[in-house]
Amino acid sequence: xxxxxxxxxxxxxxxxxxxxxxxxxxxxxxxxxxxxxxxxxxxxxxxxxxxxxxxxxxxxxxxxxxxxxxxxxxxxxxxxxxxxxxxxxxxxxxxxxxxxxxxxxxxxxxxxxxxxxxxxxxxxxxxxxxxxxxxxxxxxxxxxxxxxxxxxxxxxxxxxxxxxxxxxxxxxxxxxx
Amino acid sequence: xxxxxxxxxxxxxxxxxxxxxxxxxxxxxxxxxxxxxxxxxxxxxxxxxxxxxxxxxxxxxxxxxxxxxxxxxxxxxxxxxxxxxxxxxxxxxxxxxxxxxxxxxxxxxxxxxxxxxxxxxxxxxxxxxxxxxxxxxxxxxxxxxxxxxxxxxxxxxxxxxxxxxxxxxxxxxxxxx
Numbered sequence: 001x002x003x004x005x006x007x008x009x010x011x012x013x014x015x016x017x018x019x020x021x022x023x024x025x026x027x028x029x030x031x032x033x034x035x036x037x038x039x040x041x042x043x044x045x046x047x048x049x050x051x052x053x054x055x056x057x058x059x060x061x062x063x064x065x066x067x068x069x070x071x072x073x074x075x076x077x078x079x080x081x082x083x084x085x086x087x088x089x090x091x092x093x094x095x096x097x098x099x100x101x102x103x104x105x106x107x108x109x110x111x112x113x114x115x116x117x118x119x120x121x122x123x124x125x126x127x128x129x130x131x132x133x134x135x136x137x138x139x140x141x142x143x144x145x146x147x148x149x150x151x152x153x154x155x156x157x158x159x160x161x162x163x164x165x166x167x168x169x170x171x172x173x174x175x176x177x
Numbered sequence: 178x179x180x181x182x183x184x185x186x187x188x189x190x191x192x193x194x195x196x197x198x199x200x201x202x203x204x205x206x207x208x209x210x211x212x213x214x215x216x217x218x219x220x221x222x223x224x225x226x227x228x229x230x231x232x233x234x235x236x237x238x239x240x241x242x243x244x245x246x247x248x249x250x251x252x253x254x255x256x257x258x259x260x261x262x263x264x265x266x267x268x269x270x271x272x273x274x275x276x277x278x279x280x281x282x283x284x285x286x287x288x289x290x291x292x293x294x295x296x297x298x299x300x301x302x303x304x305x306x307x308x309x310x311x312x313x314x315x316x317x318x319x320x321x322x323x324x325x326x327x328x329x330x331x332x333x334x335x336x337x338x339x340x341x342x343x344x345x346x347x348x349x350x351x352x353x354x
Contacts, residue, residue, distance in 0.1 A: 035253050048245045051238070061228070068225045069246055076212050076255050 005035075005074030006174055007067075007099045008165070011086040011144060012107030013136045014122055015114035017153040017161070018083035021107060025162050026081055032175060034079050039066050041084035054133035060091045067095035074101060079175075087141045103174070105165060106147040111136040113154045182212075182251030183351055184244075184276045185342070188263040188321060189284030190313045191299055192291035194330040194338070195260035198284060202339050203258055209352060211256050216243050218261035231310035237268045244272035251278060256352075264318045280351070282342060283324040288313040290331045 008025075010018040019040055026036045041062070045052065048065055052058040063086050070080040086092050096102045114136070115123035126134035133139045144150075149168050151161035169175045185202075187195040196217055203213045218239070222229065225242055229235040240263050247257040263269050273279045291313070292300035303311035310316045321327075326345050328338035346352045 037249065037253065048242055065225055065242075069249060072214065072246060073250060073253065076214065076250065076253055078253050 003077045004101065004174075005077045005079060006101035006103060007070045007074050007080045007082060008103045008105055009070075009082045009084070009086070009092070009095065009099075010105045010107050011084065011092060011147075012109065012153075013085060013087075013111060013114055013141050014134075015117050015119055016107045016109040017158060018085075018107045020158050021151070021153075021161055021165075022081045022083040024158055025165060028162060028166060029079050029175065034175065035077060036079045036081065037073055039070055039080060039082045039084070041066070041082075044084075054139070056088065059086075060088065060094075063091040063095050064098075067098045071099045074099065085135050085141070087135045087139065089142045089145070092144065101174075103149065103169075104144055104147040106144045106150040107153060107161075108143075108150055109153045111141075180254045181278065181351075182254045182256060183278035183280060184247045184251050184257045184259060185280045185282055186247075186259045186261070186263070186269070186272065186276075187282045187284050188261065188269060188324075189286065189330075190262060190264075190288060190291055190318050191311075192294050192296055193284045193286040194335060195262075195284045197335050198328070198330075198338055198342075199258045199260040201335055202342060205339060205343060206256050206352065211352065212254060213256045213258065214250055216247055216257060216259045216261070218243070218259075221261075231316070233265065236263075237265065237271075240265075240268040240272050241275075244275045247272075248276045251276065262312050262318070264312045264316065266319045266322070269321065278351075280326065280346070281321055281324040283321045283327040284330060284338075285320075285327055286330045288318075 012018050022038045026038050029036045049062045052062050066082055066084055070082055073080045118124055125131045126137040135141050149165055151164050189195050199215045203215050206213045226239045229239050243259055243261055247259055250257045295301055302308045303314040312318045326342055328341050
């Protein structure tokens with residue numbers, strides 16, 4: 001089981017902590033001897049998805065392409081960590097259907113907390129009308145109803161969230177060690 | 178070296194034998210204990226690239242997306258075999274730049290031979306004007322000038338082409354065994 005790939009799909013609004021959790025979790029899983037790859041939504045917008053914007057249709061295409069790459073990598077034993085807002089339930093349902101071993105992780109943080117952090121200054125711009133289709137401000141975020149894992153980043157530091165995820169993966173036979 | 182991934186990029190016109198060589202070669206390399214994946218241009222048009230057509234711009238995007246996936250897989254030790262017409266030199270140059278361990282395989286066969294075989298009936302339709310932008314008929318194919326490997330599928334059966342490729346990979350340290 002230990003060398004079977006799978007996909008951890010981190011969904012949550014901007015600033016919830018997806019990228020931070022993804023990169024630290026990747027390091028921890030590599031330390032356990034696994035091959036790991038991180039597919040970060042923002043990064044992919046500069047490569048595989050650079051033709052896409054933020055409309056609902058484009059977000060769904062974005063998720064679909066990321067799912068394609070993730071599934072393909074996971075076939076070869078890679079643990080793939082996706083960090084992508086994926087605000088629509090329909091898109092998350094489709095990516096789940098496309099990926100045999102799929103673990104949805106809801107990176108949960110109230111919009112008000114993310115907007116107060118506003119690490120990249122995006123919420124300020126979005127609220128000022130400078131960024132259209134901004135999830136949580138001018139675009140919806142449909143929270144997961146039954147994700148495999150939920151981490152609450154306004155209540156726990158990243159290390160605690162990572163412990164929750166790693167424990168779940170061990171308990172469910174996705175990783176050993 | 179044996180577990181280092183690389184990308185074999187099969188370029189050539191429709192009907193030259195890319196898909197046949199890709200699938201048999203994949204089986205042979207798996208038998209040597211390697212992880213192998215095949216990215217077939219036609220298949221990807223039904224998934225990752227289903228928004229793309231056959232204009233020069235779309236063909237270049239197609240090649241770019243396939244290169245992204247191929248490079249990503251090769252990072253994890255996978256031997257990736259791409260079967261994609263890739264008719265433009267500029268696109269092949271760009272994918273070569275994007276992929277550290279890149280082996281270009283020219284699957285060479287005169288258009289007249291491919292059109293006479295016409296396994297899928299595409300040449301007949303293209304010559305009848307039913308398929309626009311058809312490589313070798315209404316669209317150019319810019320033959321590689323210095324591919325790592327050339328196989329001539331009008332002069333040798335697929336098994337012979339595969340032996341040429343495998344020998345090259347051994348001689349250059351891409352595979353053992």
